[in-house]
Amino acid sequence: MGKRLLWSLVLSSALSAIGAQAAEKTAIQVMHQGDPGFVAAYGKVAERFEAANPDVDVQFIYAPHDAYNEKFSAAVMAKQLPDVMELDAPFLANYVWSGYLQPIKPLIDKDLLDDMTESNIAQGTYPIDKDLYAIGLTDSSVVLYGNKKYLEAIGARIPKSVDDAWTREEFEGYLEKLSKLDGVKWPIDTFRGYGIKTEWITYAYGPILQSAGCDLIDRKAWKSEGTLDSDTCVDALAMMQKWVKNGWVVPQSAGTNQFFAQGNPAALALGGHWVYAEAAATMKDDIVVLPLPKFGAKGASPDGTWIWAITKTSAHPDISGKFISFLLKDKEFRTYVASQSGYPGLKSFAAESPLYAAGGPMAIAFEQASKTAVARPPHPAYPTITSAFMQAVDEVFNGGDPKEALTSAAKKIDQDIEDNDGYPPFGEEQ
Amino acid sequence: MSDIALSIAQARTTRPRSAATVLRIIQTICIFIIALVIVSPLLLLVVASLKDDRFQILADMGSFRAFWVSNPTLSNYAEVGHLSGELAFGRYLINSLIILVTTVCSGLIVNSMAAFVLAWGSFKGRAVILSIVIALYVIPQESIIMPLVIMVSRAGMSDTFAVQIVPWVASPLYIFLFYQFFAQLPKELLEAAEIDGASFFRAYRSIFLPLSLPALATVSILMGIETWNQYLWPILVTQTDYARPIAVAIATFFGQDSIYWDRAMAASVLMMIPILGLYLAFQRWFVSSFIGSAVKG
Numbered sequence: 001m002g003k004r005l006l007w008s009l010v011l012s013s014a015l016s017a018i019g020a021q022a023a024e025k026t027a028i029q030v031m032h033q034g035d036p037g038f039v040a041a042y043g044k045v046a047e048r049f050e051a052a053n054p055d056v057d058v059q060f061i062y063a064p065h066d067a068y069n070e071k072f073s074a075a076v077m078a079k080q081l082p083d084v085m086e087l088d089a090p091f092l093a094n095y096v097w098s099g100y101l102q103p104i105k106p107l108i109d110k111d112l113l114d115d116m117t118e119s120n121i122a123q124g125t126y127p128i129d130k131d132l133y134a135i136g137l138t139d140s141s142v143v144l145y146g147n148k149k150y151l152e153a154i155g156a157r158i159p160k161s162v163d164d165a166w167t168r169e170e171f172e173g174y175l176e177k178l179s180k181l182d183g184v185k186w187p188i189d190t191f192r193g194y195g196i197k198t199e200w201i202t203y204a205y206g207p208i209l210q211s212a213g214c215d216l217i218d219r220k221a222w223k224s225e226g227t228l229d230s231d232t233c234v235d236a237l238a239m240m241q242k243w244v245k246n247g248w249v250v251p252q253s254a255g256t257n258q259f260f261a262q263g264n265p266a267a268l269a270l271g272g273h274w275v276y277a278e279a280a281a282t283m284k285d286d287i288v289v290l291p292l293p294k295f296g297a298k299g300a301s302p303d304g305t306w307i308w309a310i311t312k313t314s315a316h317p318d319i320s321g322k323f324i325s326f327l328l329k330d331k332e333f334r335t336y337v338a339s340q341s342g343y344p345g346l347k348s349f350a351a352e353s354p355l356y357a358a359g360g361p362m363a364i365a366f367e368q369a370s371k372t373a374v375a376r377p378p379h380p381a382y383p384t385i386t387s388a389f390m391q392a393v394d395e396v397f398n399g400g401d402p403k404e405a406l407t408s409a410a411k412k413i414d415q416d417i418e419d420n421d422g423y424p425p426f427g428e429e430q
Numbered sequence: 431m432s433d434i435a436l437s438i439a440q441a442r443t444t445r446p447r448s449a450a451t452v453l454r455i456i457q458t459i460c461i462f463i464i465a466l467v468i469v470s471p472l473l474l475l476v477v478a479s480l481k482d483d484r485f486q487i488l489a490d491m492g493s494f495r496a497f498w499v500s501n502p503t504l505s506n507y508a509e510v511g512h513l514s515g516e517l518a519f520g521r522y523l524i525n526s527l528i529i530l531v532t533t534v535c536s537g538l539i540v541n542s543m544a545a546f547v548l549a550w551g552s553f554k555g556r557a558v559i560l561s562i563v564i565a566l567y568v569i570p571q572e573s574i575i576m577p578l579v580i581m582v583s584r585a586g587m588s589d590t591f592a593v594q595i596v597p598w599v600a601s602p603l604y605i606f607l608f609y610q611f612f613a614q615l616p617k618e619l620l621e622a623a624e625i626d627g628a629s630f631f632r633a634y635r636s637i638f639l640p641l642s643l644p645a646l647a648t649v650s651i652l653m654g655i656e657t658w659n660q661y662l663w664p665i666l667v668t669q670t671d672y673a674r675p676i677a678v679a680i681a682t683f684f685g686q687d688s689i690y691w692d693r694a695m696a697a698s699v700l701m702m703i704p705i706l707g708l709y710l711a712f713q714r715w716f717v718s719s720f721i722g723s724a725v726k727g
Contacts, residue, residue, distance in 0.1 A: 029669070035685030036693070061669045064681035067662060074666035077576055078583030256689065257485055278688070282485065 024055065028319050029082035031061040031075070033068050033306065041336045042327075049326045056319055066197045069383070076100065083314035084323060087134065088199060089123035089304035090376035090386065096126040096133050097380035097423060102312045103131045107321025112328055112346070119369050120345035123304045127378045128425055136307035137328045137337060139345040141273050141365045141373065142204045143301075144290040145259055150267040151288065153181055159290055162364060162371045166293040168212075168239070175248045178267040185265035186258060187248040191272075192397070193256035201393045202376060202386040203302045204270060205240065207292065210374050211300035212236035216385055217377050217413060222426055224413035228389070229406040236295060237393065237402040244397050260287075273365050277341040280361070291364050292372070299372040305343070380423040384416040473497055475702075479506055479695035487691045506696035519697065521671055522679040526658060527704060529594050529675055533657045534650050536599045541649065542642065544600065545608030546634045550620055560609065567602040579666050589669045598657065604649045611645035612638055647715030654708045658701075676701050 032042060039062060046058040061082055063071035069091075075081050076098075087095060095101050104124070105113060116124075116135065124134035144166075151158065154177040159165050166174070178187035194200035206216055214233040217224045227233070243249050250258045250266050259269035260279040269275065270292075280287050292301050308327070310320045327333060334349060343365065344350035350357070356366040377385055388409035395405045421427060478487045480502040490496045510519050548560050578597060587593040615638060623633035639646075661677045668674045680701065683694035 033685075035688055036682055036690065038685075039682060059670065062678075062682070063665060064678065065685055066681070067665045070662060071665050074576070074579045077580050078588060080583060080588060080669070255491065261485055274688075278485075 025057040026055060026316055026319060027057040027059055028084060028314075028316050028323060029059045029061055030084040030086075030323070031063060031072075031082040032086040033063055033065045034086075037336070037340065041333055045327050045330050045333050048330065048332075049323055052326070053319075053322070056323075058323060079313075081311045081313045083311060083316055083320040085309055085311060086306050087309055089134070089136075089307050090199070090202075090378070090382050092124065092134055092307075092309070093126060093378045094380045094382055095309070097128075097426075100311055100313075101133045101309045102314070102317065103133060104135060104310055104321065104324075105132050107310060107317055107324075108135055109325040109329070112325055115346045115348050117345055117347060117350070117369070119303045119373055119375075120307075122375055123345075124307055124309075134307040134309035135324065135328065136305060136345045137334065137349055138305055138342045139303055139369065140305040140343050141301055141303060141368050142207070142270060142292065143273065143362070143365045143368070144292055145269040145271055145275065145279060146288045146290055147259070147264055147267050147283070148286050148288045150178060150181060150184060150264075154178060158288060159364075162291040162299060162367045165291040165299050168293060168295045171293040171295075172239075172243075175243065175246075175268075179246065179248055181267070183264070184267045186250045186254075187266070188243070188268040188270060189250040189256075189259045189266040190243075190270045191256050191275075192250065192252040193254065195252065196390045196394050199386060201390040203304070204272070205393060206376065206389070207300035207302050207372075207374055208240065208295055209233050209236045211292070211295040211298060211372075212239075213296040213298075215377075216389055217379070217381075219377060222379060222381075222417060222422070224385070224410040224417075225407075226410075228410040228413070229403065232296075233406055234403045237396050237406060239295070240393075241396050241402060245399075273343045273362060274341055276355070276362055276365075277339070287361075289362055289364050291368060299368075300374045301368040301372045302376070303369060303373040304375055305345075307345075379426060381413060381417050381420070385413050388412040470497070472702075475695055476699055478691065479699045480504070481692060482506070484690055484692040487695070506692045507700070510693050510697045510700065519676070519679055519700075522674060522676040523700065525591070525671075525673055526675040526677070526701075528591060529660075529673075530654055530657050530704070530708075532591070533595045533598055534653050536595065537601065537604060537653045538646055538649060540599050541601060541604040542608045542639060542646070543634065544605045546612050546638060548605070549609050549612035550617075550633075550638075551630075563602045563605050567606065575663065575666065582667055588667055589672060591673045593667045594660065594664055594673060594675070597663075598660075601653070604653060607649055608642065608645055611642050615641060644715045647712035650712050651709055655705060658705045 030042075030046075032039075034042070042060065046060065050056060050058060061071075061075075068088075072085075072087075081100065092101070112135065113132070117139065119139050120136060121132065123139060124132050124136070126133050146156075146158075151174075154174060156174050156177075157166070157170065175187040178184050191200060191204070202216070209215065209232075212232055212235065214230050214236065215227055218227045257278070258266040259271065259275070260282040264283070264286075269279070271279075276287075276289070292299060308324045310317050310324070314320050328346065334352060338349075338353050338355070341355055341362065342349075342353070344353050344356055350366070354360050355362045357363065360366075376382065379385070392400075392405035392409035396402050417423060417427075474496050477497055477499050480499045481487050481490075482501070482503045482505050487496075544563075548556055548563070582588060582593045582597065587596070619637055619641075620633050623637055628636065658675075659677060660675065661681070664673075664675050664678050665681075668678075676697070680694060680697045683690040683697065
């Protein structure tokens with residue numbers, strides 16, 4: 001009995017000592033998404049950060065990509081917001097307007113702020129106070145990938161720069177020719193396999209509407225009716241519906257890699273910059289990177305990606321800022337991101353990425369950032385805007401009437417804005 | 431009987447017999463085809479988990495190659511098993527098992543007790559309470575999920591095993607299933623128990639519960655599947671891998687940019703094994719429960 005008591009005392013004092021040691025550490029919580037590669041990479045960065053800062057404990061909160069917004073809503077309701085959070089850039093305006101984020105400039109290393117590209121600054125800036133609320137190592141873009149073998153077989157012109165992009169007529173003409181070419185099952189993969197639970201439809205297809213000459217919403221009056229349901233937008237969406245109806249587009253059920261799958265059943269791919277690494281590894285010299293076509297008078301391409309912010313409720317904003325700075329500067333993390341064809345959001349990272357430098361295989365993608373990139377509407381109503389637009393596109397791709405679908409989407413968007421009194425001060429700017 | 435008459439009689443008896451044989455063969459073929467269709471997704475899942483190229487899995491999907499693997503490998507299982515840190519698969523699997531066993535065991539006790547009281551209890555308002563329980567069944571989980579999140583976080587239950595067990599132990603559906611079963615048993619059983627001096631609880635525990643094996647099996651399987659497949663709720667109420675189940679871990683393979691079909695398939699096969707075990711363990715009573723309810727009408 002006495003022995004047992006002695007052991008209990010020894011054990012409890014040892015546990016208390018460990019507990020006390022753990023209690024001395026300052027914990028910061030970091031909420032993020034990402035595939036297994038990125039999850040592992042974040043974990044390793046945290047280990048290095050903790051080694052450099054022994055008094056800090058980095059705790060990760062992982063939320064699957066398709067349930068990230070639900071997890072964020074639950075965290076808000078439960079008043080359990082993390083210190084640091086990864087967020088999709090177009091949602092930034094909504095989060096700042098709702099009061100969840102704090103300006104990040106005073107908390108991030110100055111050399112990093114000076115290192116940001118224009119589009120990186122744009123994606124992290126709230127348009128009302130022009131303050132920076134988030135920063136990322138990367139940005140993003142979508143290009144048109146082509147199978148050189150197939151394009152040569154139909155005699156297609158290969159653009160050398162963004163200014164040289166295919167016109168709508170050229171693009172549709174090539175789709176038709178490719179549809180008749182041996183070996184081509186589908187002329188184009190538009191990555192419908194990403195579905196409507198991600199941002200893909202608004203992110204990648206929105207610029208097609210913008211290139212055609214319209215938009216999801218009037219960015220001055222912040223009204224969607226008259227813009228999204230305009231004849232130009234209806235015509236652009238009807239054009240895309242025609243591609244689907246003609247069987248030119250890889251169906252959603254076929255997944256997301258038919259451009260570089262065995263046998264190359266798709267000749268073209270309207271894909272994100274991240275597709276390049278996998279496609280090039282499989283296709284070698286058969287891959288050619290083209291700018292997005294001009295569907296009207298001008299070109300348009302998307303930008304914006306997942307970036308890092310610090311919440312207003314963070315008890316340790318200074319340590320949170322220190323962690324973000326450490327993450328963006330971490331050499332091994334940068335090497336990993338570069339290996340995933342990460343699109344540079346920092347000038348120094350661009351210099352380290354020969355893929356995007358002049359003459360690099362993805363140089364056209366980087367050229368788009370300065371010439372044709374159009375951010376998604378930086379408005380607090382964005383969650384409604386994207387949801388309504390994605391539903392409309394999905395409906396149209398499944399045979400719905402483009403005019404009806406876009407009218408309904410525009411009404412939903414305007415109703416949400418009206419329900420929130422114009423999301424002041426956005427409404428007051430009108 | 432002459433030889434001719436005999437052969438005619440034989441022909442009369444063999445003709446229907448051969449027709450029955452043909453019918454049986456057709457039936458067997460049909461059953462085989464239907465079984466193949468039902469089993470094919472499962473087969474596809476297992477075969478895909480043995481392929482080492484995630485792009486190949488998708489490329490094969492539209493053809494019979496989806497059901498064939500020329501160079502089977504267990505590398506996907508090894509990769510899933512070796513995920514460390516936040517994606518420690520073994521940890522998630524154990525978490526899921528803890529949640530499954532605790533929820534099902536507690537659910538069997540709580541729901542059966544509630545049902546027994548509603549079926550044989552001697553208090554006023556039983557019918558009203560039963561109506562309320564049935565009415566609760568029609569409320570979709572999604573409509574109460576956010577208020578529930580607030581409740582459990584205020585109760586300090588976030589990121590625990592309890593938060594994934596307690597809200598789902600009592601269920602209107604399972605109370606109703608038990609109620610139906612208990613109500614069909616003869617009242618004489620309860621009266622005999624009372625004459626022998628058994629308490630109401632003793633009658634439940636020693637007589638009615640052992641008789642309700644089919645109901646217990648049915649609820650175990652249904653509740654087990656429901657608990658095992660919980661996805662959104664654990665994401666909303668847990669923060670770390672401390673208590674997160676395997677369904678959340680598998681979602682990691684479905685990233686924004688890439689879907690890791692190879693590992694997702696291997697993880698899905700591993701995820702399927704415990705619930706399949708649960709079904710096989712209770713299958714006999716589960717089937718008899720359905721047959722019983724059909725016969726009793």
